[in-house]
Amino acid sequence: VNIKPMEWAGGQLNMLDQRLLPLREEWITLRSWEEVAEAIRTMVVRGAPAIGIAAAYGMVLAARDGVEREVARQGLAASRPTAVNLFWALDRICSLPEWSFERVFKEAREIELEDLQCNLAIGHHGNDLIEPDARILTVCNTGSLATAGHGTALGVIRTAHYEGKELFVYACETRPRLQGLKLTAWELQKEGIPFQSIADSAAASLMRAGKVDLVIAGADRIAANGDTANKIGTYSLAVLAKHHGIPFYIAAPTSTLDPTIATGDLIPIEERSCEEITHIEGVQMAPTDCATFNPAFDVTPGDLITAIITDEGIFRGPYNFARVEAAAR
Ligand code: MRU
Numbered sequence: 001v002n003i004k005p006m007e008w009a010g011g012q013l014n015m016l017d018q019r020l021l022p023l024r025e026e027w028i029t030l031r032s033w034e035e036v037a038e039a040i041r042t043m044v045v046r047g048a049p050a051i052g053i054a055a056a057y058g059m060v061l062a063a064r065d066g067v068e069r070e071v072a073r074q075g076l077a078a079s080r081p082t083a084v085n086l087f088w089a090l091d092r093i094c095s096l097p098e099w100s101f102e103r104v105f106k107e108a109r110e111i112e113l114e115d116l117q118c119n120l121a122i123g124h125h126g127n128d129l130i131e132p133d134a135r136i137l138t139v140c141n142t143g144s145l146a147t148a149g150h151g152t153a154l155g156v157i158r159t160a161h162y163e164g165k166e167l168f169v170y171a172c173e174t175r176p177r178l179q180g181l182k183l184t185a186w187e188l189q190k191e192g193i194p195f196q197s198i199a200d201s202a203a204a205s206l207m208r209a210g211k212v213d214l215v216i217a218g219a220d221r222i223a224a225n226g227d228t229a230n231k232i233g234t235y236s237l238a239v240l241a242k243h244h245g246i247p248f249y250i251a252a253p254t255s256t257l258d259p260t261i262a263t264g265d266l267i268p269i270e271e272r273s274c275e276e277i278t279h280i281e282g283v284q285m286a287p288t289d290c291a292t293f294n295p296a297f298d299v300t301p302g303d304l305i306t307a308i309i310t311d312e313g314i315f316r317g318p319y320n321f322a323r324v325e326a327a328a329r
Contacts, residue, residue: 083256216248
């Protein structure tokens with residue numbers, strides 16, 4: 001199934017508005033780098049690789065409009081702090097010798113196409129870890145919507161499904177923004193992969209009942225020691241998996257590795273608005289003026305991660321991505 005979160009066409013960036021899915025499939029048109037930054041901030045587009053690609057196209061619009069490169073870079077970099085793919089893509093564009101529409105467009109296109117290739121490679125490697133009848137628990141949305149296509153953790157599930165494996169997926173709803181319930185369920189349904197959406201709080205009892213063979217999640221930033229920032233709630237799943245003796249995998253492209261950060265303690269964790277907790281779809285659930293704490297991500301320590309599946313292969317702890325990155329260059 002061909003799902004894309006964005007498409008460059010006719011000199012503008014069209015984006016599927018993920019805030020409206022699954023009930024409405026509407027595309028919006030972004031005409032300036034500022035509009036792209038706003039779309040990332042407000043989560044029209046989300047998912048680490050997808051926001052990196054969006055930022056790259058934001059730079060294309062800036063180059064076309066004669067905006068100073070550093071102005072656009074800083075503006076786009078301020079949109080969301082945790083996913084390193086955003087900064088990785090901006091750095092890649094800014095290290096080009098030329099600041100022209102043609103050159104930046106070529107690079108943005110390459111970033112997008114490379115991400116799709118990475119996801120197919122992640123799917124290929126990850127498929128080796130999936131039994132023919134595996135029951136898989138996943139969180140958030142790590143599919144085509146979160147990437148250039150195919151997906152990371154959901155990409156492994158997709159590949160295994162395409163290989164004819166008879167999978168069953170438990171998709172955690174992923175409060176507060178419900179990316180699992182809205183987006184992952186939408187993608188799984190389109191693929192015809194059997195699944196059930198579950199409340200996040202149902203994971204422990206499912207594992208205890210022996211209904212989960214493995215957990216697989218994506219990543220927003222992986223520190224040199226393998227500590228992994230991902231959607232809030234991922235860490236709880238890793239602790240639960242450890243307790244129940246279930247493998248816990250992270251799937252991510254090498255653009256999500258941050259070798260400059262030694263441990264997860266140094267990863268900046270985005271805190272989002274109070275309304276994401278107190279309201280659901282604009283309807284107030286909490287008492288007026290209820291205080292909230294709303295971190296969008298948590299960090300799973302590397303020692304709870306059975307393996308990290310990347311486009312370059314499967315890594316097992318103790319992780320040292322500072323070395324891997326150096327070797328890859
Ligand atoms: O806040 P979001 O929806 O951007 O968070 C997304 C996630 O946490 C994903 O798991 C991660 O970005 C990997 S997407 C392939």
